[in-house]
Amino acid sequence: MRRPILLLVLLSLVAGCTSTAGRANPPDEPGRTLGERWQPRPGTPWQWQLSGRLDPEVDVPVYDIDGFHHDADTVAGLHRRGRKVICYLSTGAWEEFRPDAGKFPRAVLGRGNGWPGERWLDIRRTDVLEPLMAARVDMCRDKGFDAVEPDNMDGYRNRTGFPLTAADQLRYNRLIARLAHERGLAVGLKNDLDQIPELVGDFDFAVNEQCAQYGECDTLTPFVEAGKAVFHVEYEVPTDGFCPEARRLGLSSMLKKYELGAWRRAC
Template identity: 60%
Template sequence: MTARRLLVPLAASLMLLAACGTAPQPVVVASPSPSAVISPSPPAPSASPSPTPTVRPSRSPSASPSRKPAERWVPKPGITWQWQLTTPVDLSVDAEVYDIDGFLNDADVVAELHRRGRKAICYVEVGAAENFRPDYPDWPRELLGGSNGWPGERWLDIRDPAKLKPVLAKRFAMCAKKGFDAVEPDLMDAYESETGFPITAAHQLRFNRFVARLAHEHGLSVALKNDVDQAAELVGDFDFTVNEECAAFDECASLKPFLEAGKAVLHAEYDLAPAEYCAESRRLNLSSLHKSRDLDAAATPCP
């Protein structure tokens, strides 16, 4: 992630929390009953440098047939959402959409969300390689760049999307096989960071459009993750956007192209208090949450 938005890749957060032995104080903690939580299957031991075990590899899924644009789910502005990248997922949160880790959650979690009338978004990284994921050995070595600031993660060279397609296609196929409705592909603004590669804005546009097409080929709706400066150019390619801290960086108005197209802006703030941004969120019809940076179950939506 960019230096100003050190996002919260799940496993990196888990490793940091494990090292510290403490957890951040949540804003609002939902208290699920035991029956409201579905735990994923126990993970297998990992070769990750962290003692925290990694996720259990999924079976190799086959791609789902592409849905026509009219058949794809397009979340509308103002929809309610929950963003939790820790497990087990708290299924008691009152939200229409859940954005959860695609590797750590199995099909039974997605099925339970659907049973409760929720939509499910599959979080995966597309712009960095994570050495704690089961498919890490599949990334071509020559495409691995510098650290993105999180333990075990390295930027990817996105200039030739075809070289990344085999791994990304398997990730999206995994999301589709588990029954997810959409994908949140993270780290889609590498051109704004020091990656170790001369990535330009033009490279990023081409890669992001490639990601959108690939998700659609697997029958998944797809979010533009951050990349606010290119939002107007990409609104036609993506079904909604997931944004971090547009209020903190005075960028929320730049996401109007999505809102005007009838596409949701799923928005999270970390450091600002809700009173500092909720009025604008309501005016623009953003789907805004206050979250802690570890993205656990605690969340405060704008009233």
């Protein structure tokens, strides 16, 4: 879940590395391929932009951008600039403004998650959600993305309107990881810090918001120790308040504004 809950709706972009999944990394690329799947290394710089006009000129190897809002030409353009490109999707919450919103039955829609037009999903209903999420990941693959950033992956820790358990969340998160891997895409674990020990083997990188503000950054160490990047942002802590620790821990850290536009200040 993105925090804090009652601020702005996120929609963002992140600077990406070279071409499509499956192509071998050139020597200077901060990542590697596992078969057809890309895996970014710890410390890889990135850009996360989910709102505003996309700025493709940030000099970083990884971009994270909204999967619905950007087409294959945009992804290809970032690839030509030497970026890897991550596809932002919400997999744990329903969003009324998405083109597939009408395909979600009311029975799987729970409480609002604090963002306008969004409601938690009943992740126990994999019979309903798996084909819907598979179609979304298909979209990312077909547009040429290298990876997926699935959001709202910690519903069991929130008031969703459903009696979700930690086991339900582990099962669902592994389902999302499998859907990405079956399509040759890398996948990141978004927040869900308490389940990192169980899930670090299922995911290729992590995406975290505000671990420094909440004193949680050490919990991301298993990803770094596994040779996997942790893409991290802060919104309220100044860079001199979190960058020294981020460097020590091997995080890919930057300061962003809540709307996740083009502005960034990296460590």
